[in-house]
Amino acid sequence: MKKATINILLAVALVLVAAISYLIGGLRTDPEDGFAGTDSLATRHIQAAHPDYVPWAQPLFQPSSSEVESGLFALQAALGGTVLGFTIGRLSARRRSAQPSDEA
């Protein structure tokens, strides 16, 4: 099979798993909760099972709304994506310039 074909099949498989997981999850999700994060579910479970536990530290900085929070998550993804794209571009250029005299 051609390289590109395999890559496309892998990408399709990835999207399929994500889509199926979303559809199945959608049937089970609590309408009020949407797809709540597992991290916050764990915190909620601790609070329910151990009502006497008092968290002894608070986050130094808390994004003031979910919009701000998702923006900061996007910033994280953007930083990572930029670096990843840059490095792959550089690697690719290095490889191309090395190839004519591959003996090096």
Place this chain on the structure above:
Amino acid sequence: MHIAEGFLPVGHAVAWFVVATPFVVHGARAVIRQSREHPESRLLLAAAGAFTFVLSSIKLPSITGSSSHPTGTGLGAVLFRPPVMAFLSTIVLLFQALLLAHGGITTLGANVFSMGIAGPWVGYSLWKLSNALSWNRHLGIFAALAGADLATYVVTSFQLGLAFPDPVSGVWGSVVKFLGIFALSQVPLAVIEGILGVLVFRLLSDVAKPELERLGVVAAEPETVAA
């Protein structure tokens, strides 16, 4: 896998710090050594870090009706061995603790242990195992990335179970409850991460073949092996 700020008893929080610190220090030295001795691998090292940065910023919906983060630590563990990931994961977790109120400073030790130490070592072991069994290389990458992802959340469940034993069923009962929250949700995410890892690995095999050969991740071409 982000245990929230303040949500580990003091003793546990301190203990996880003590356990995680040597790994992180060792990892930081591994990063420095790698980039000093092999400047040509800096780009690939940055790519491994960036991969974790991107993946851990994404929350994906799961079959359980909740959503969770992939970790992206398996790739760097395969390329550069696990210690490097202890350091890179610490950077990611610090970013999230300070800017996103995700995880926390008091729980940093525990979170670094699950995401930056346990996950990468499990992923790396699966990669080594797949090599020993001479599996297809891509299957090995898939297993390493999915395994690192899943193991991270299993470890978090144990950490929380130990810290908050169930009044009736004890530590084990509590671990099972946390596994119920984390583990099943993580399965499709681990699969997604595994597939994405194979795609990125295929890309890297194209653009960074000499580096991957030097790192021993892909077999060197015959003429270099003979030497």
